[in-house]
Amino acid sequence: MYKDKILNLLRSSHSTFLSGEELARKTGISRTMVWKYIKSLEQEGFEIEAVPSQGYRIVVSPDRLRQPDIKKGLKTKRIGREIILLPEIHSTNAFAMERANEGAYEGIVVIAELQTKGRGRLGRTWISPPGNIYCSIVVRPQIPLHKAPLVTLMGAVAVAATVKQACGLNAGIKWPNDILLSGKKVCGLLTEMSAEQDRIRHIVLGIGINVNMHLDALPAEVRMQTTTLAAETGCSIDRTMLVRELLRSMDARYLDFLHDPASMLDEWRKLNVTTGRRVVVSGAGETLSGTARDIDNEGRLVLMLDDGARRTVAAGDVTIMKE
Amino acid sequence: MYKDKILNLLRSSHSTFLSGEELARKTGISRTMVWKYIKSLEQEGFEIEAVPSQGYRIVVSPDRLRQPDIKKGLKTKRIGREIILLPEIHSTNAFAMERANEGAYEGIVVIAELQTKGRGRLGRTWISPPGNIYCSIVVRPQIPLHKAPLVTLMGAVAVAATVKQACGLNAGIKWPNDILLSGKKVCGLLTEMSAEQDRIRHIVLGIGINVNMHLDALPAEVRMQTTTLAAETGCSIDRTMLVRELLRSMDARYLDFLHDPASMLDEWRKLNVTTGRRVVVSGAGETLSGTARDIDNEGRLVLMLDDGARRTVAAGDVTIMKE
Numbered sequence: 001m002y003k004d005k006i007l008n009l010l011r012s013s014h015s016t017f018l019s020g021e022e023l024a025r026k027t028g029i030s031r032t033m034v035w036k037y038i039k040s041l042e043q044e045g046f047e048i049e050a051v052p053s054q055g056y057r058i059v060v061s062p063d064r065l066r067q068p069d070i071k072k073g074l075k076t077k078r079i080g081r082e083i084i085l086l087p088e089i090h091s092t093n094a095f096a097m098e099r100a101n102e103g104a105y106e107g108i109v110v111i112a113e114l115q116t117k118g119r120g121r122l123g124r125t126w127i128s129p130p131g132n133i134y135c136s137i138v139v140r141p142q143i144p145l146h147k148a149p150l151v152t153l154m155g156a157v158a159v160a161a162t163v164k165q166a167c168g169l170n171a172g173i174k175w176p177n178d179i180l181l182s183g184k185k186v187c188g189l190l191t192e193m194s195a196e197q198d199r200i201r202h203i204v205l206g207i208g209i210n211v212n213m214h215l216d217a218l219p220a221e222v223r224m225q226t227t228t229l230a231a232e233t234g235c236s237i238d239r240t241m242l243v244r245e246l247l248r249s250m251d252a253r254y255l256d257f258l259h260d261p262a263s264m265l266d267e268w269r270k271l272n273v274t275t276g277r278r279v280v281v282s283g284a285g286e287t288l289s290g291t292a293r294d295i296d297n298e299g300r301l302v303l304m305l306d307d308g309a310r311r312t313v314a315a316g317d318v319t320i321m322k323e
Numbered sequence: 324m325y326k327d328k329i330l331n332l333l334r335s336s337h338s339t340f341l342s343g344e345e346l347a348r349k350t351g352i353s354r355t356m357v358w359k360y361i362k363s364l365e366q367e368g369f370e371i372e373a374v375p376s377q378g379y380r381i382v383v384s385p386d387r388l389r390q391p392d393i394k395k396g397l398k399t400k401r402i403g404r405e406i407i408l409l410p411e412i413h414s415t416n417a418f419a420m421e422r423a424n425e426g427a428y429e430g431i432v433v434i435a436e437l438q439t440k441g442r443g444r445l446g447r448t449w450i451s452p453p454g455n456i457y458c459s460i461v462v463r464p465q466i467p468l469h470k471a472p473l474v475t476l477m478g479a480v481a482v483a484a485t486v487k488q489a490c491g492l493n494a495g496i497k498w499p500n501d502i503l504l505s506g507k508k509v510c511g512l513l514t515e516m517s518a519e520q521d522r523i524r525h526i527v528l529g530i531g532i533n534v535n536m537h538l539d540a541l542p543a544e545v546r547m548q549t550t551t552l553a554a555e556t557g558c559s560i561d562r563t564m565l566v567r568e569l570l571r572s573m574d575a576r577y578l579d580f581l582h583d584p585a586s587m588l589d590e591w592r593k594l595n596v597t598t599g600r601r602v603v604v605s606g607a608g609e610t611l612s613g614t615a616r617d618i619d620n621e622g623r624l625v626l627m628l629d630d631g632a633r634r635t636v637a638a639g640d641v642t643i644m645k646e
Contacts, residue, residue, distance in 0.1 A: 122522055142608075144637035146469040146621070152520040176520060191520040196513065197475045197499060198606070198638030199445055283521070285465075298469070314467040315521030 002027050003037045004068045010058050019055035063212060069240045076251035079137055081107040090117040093192055093206035096136035100202040106140040121190055131213035133243060136206045143261050145195055149299040150261045152177050152191040155205045157264045158249040159187050160271045166245045167233050172273030175301050175318055180273060184227035186210050211237050262297050274318060283316030325350050326360040327391045333381050342378035386535060392563045399574035402460055404430045413440040416515055416529035419459035423525040429463040444513055454536035456566060459529045466584050468518055472622040473584045475500050475514045478528045480587045481572040482510050483594045489568045490556050495596030498624050498641055507550035509533050534560050585620050597641060606639030
């Protein structure tokens with residue numbers, strides 16, 4: 001707590017030096033304790049210049065998430081009531097599912113700096129180097145089972161809105177769960193669920209956003225189809241601000257969702273880059289080609305096949321064809 | 324293995340005595356070992372009469388499931404490849420879900436003699452005294468999420484067919500998951516699932532059948548609406564035979580189900596006692612009253628409300644009104 005106070009004072013004084021005496025006075029602790037906390041901040045990755053008779057100032061802040069920074073002014077109602085921030089985890093989704101199985105309440109958020117066994121859809125791997133956001137959110141909506149896929153769509157809308165709000169970039173949603181910038185993947189969502197035949201126990205909404213990672217951390221074949229917010233904007237992104245924006249965006253949409261699960265479908269339609277396009281959809285043992293027409297009220301993709309037949313698809317991998 | 328051989332020999336000789344010498348010769352072990360296995364069978368609850376110079380015979384067999392008895396001549400393809408038989412467990416479904424989360428393969432079956440925390444639908448308790456069947460089956464069908472409720476319907480069909488086959492009783496299915504005899508509950512099903520947005524990882528199909536339990540083991544308010552196979556037939560039921568029949572019935576229908584998930588809907592329709600009846604359906608914050616017309620291809624109940632409107636219901640508690 002004192003460490004955060006000192007950090008906040010140093011941050012708000014920007015490049016001006018703050019003396020140890022002043023820091024001690026303003027926080028109400030001894031100068032020795034101030035010095036201890038300065039050392040602790042340095043261990044966290046802050047580079048702090050110390051000049052005798054002038055004091056301290058931050059020279060470099062690490063690109064590292066801190067829980068108090070995220071919580072500062074967050075003011076969400078449901079999502080992020082508790083935030084578990086981990087330097088490293090096998091998978092934020094797996095960790096959040098375990099917590100949810102043990103009874104964790106709705107709105108708990110798990111964020112990790114890196115994942116060693118990041119999960120993608122359909123048992124795939126989500127390569128998870130440092131510099132990105134890996135975030136899993138536990139929700140317990142009382143909706144029928146067949147409406148569960150709408151949670152993924154809601155998540156996609158919240159992420160696309162966050163990218164617009166925080167970086168000014170127009171992200172597009174590719175059905176069902178990819179967020180694209182310049183036609184490349186900048187975010188993926190993985191929804192996992194525990195349910196009975198007629199009741200959802202909990203859903204974990206996993207969100208991986210490519211933010212500041214070096215693209216050469218990825219294998220060549222993945223790199224081609226991947227981008228980051230930093231690459232698109234040309235500058236490093238403040239991930240704290242981005243997480244905060246994400247949680248706010250999710251919170252607002254989730255509260256709407258609880259009121260009416262289909263409420264975000266119009267926003268989804270506006271943000272999506274799938275409908276109206278010629279697509280190939282593979283999955284469930286078949287490959288369909290046709291034109292994506294719309295999504296239905298349960299989030300399924302409505303296709304008009306090349307032979308004119310109408311098909312509704314619940315799951316699959318979509319490839320958008322070049323016009 | 325030797326114990327099972329001795330048990331089988333004693334069983335097939337019925338009330339005739341079998342000498343220790345004969346048992347030793349036929350099993351290929353010493354008479355001392357025969358005596359040890361006889362003692363072990365007595366510990367399992369068999370009452371074995373031992374008369375010097377005549378030998379042994381079974382007087383009373385315990386009403387207790389034994390794995391080799393269940394497996395004998397089972398010959399199922401998928402369901403019951405492995406059977407875990409437990410004297411007591413918190414919940415067979417919870418236990419099976421844990422095994423499935425750890426990667427247990429499809430078809431594993433968990434059976435317990437009693438449950439200390441038996442689960443019912445919607446977080447309810449399933450009171451689980453000895454004498455019944457508590458059975459959970461792990462399946463991993465590659466079907467879309469919205470077809471998952473069909474697994475419950477398939478389970479209900481398999482149970483109703485088992486009751487007919489094994490006891491000659493015409494059981495009726497009450498949507499979605501109760502099996503009734505004389506209008507009282509004789510079996511309930513609880514389906515639990517782990518899934519991603521577009522893939523089922525595993526489903527645990529939990530089946531509780533009231534067989535030989537004493538109805539006064541139940542609280543009065545539950546007892547009124549409950550019956551057992553023993554109560555309906557007027558005699559104690561061989562639970563081993565019943566479990567074997569259940570697993571066979573499930574196996575046959577599951578293989579059909581994998582081929583075409585809607586294949587058992589006609590059988591369901593024939594066995595069901597819900598459609599055509601006036602019903603009150605409560606759940607999801609509302610209560611509907613009308614006539615149950617049919618189930619749709621995803622297993623949802625189609626209602627015609629009193630005002631003539633058509634409604635499809637995915638979940639709820641159904642009360643069938645007396646005509």
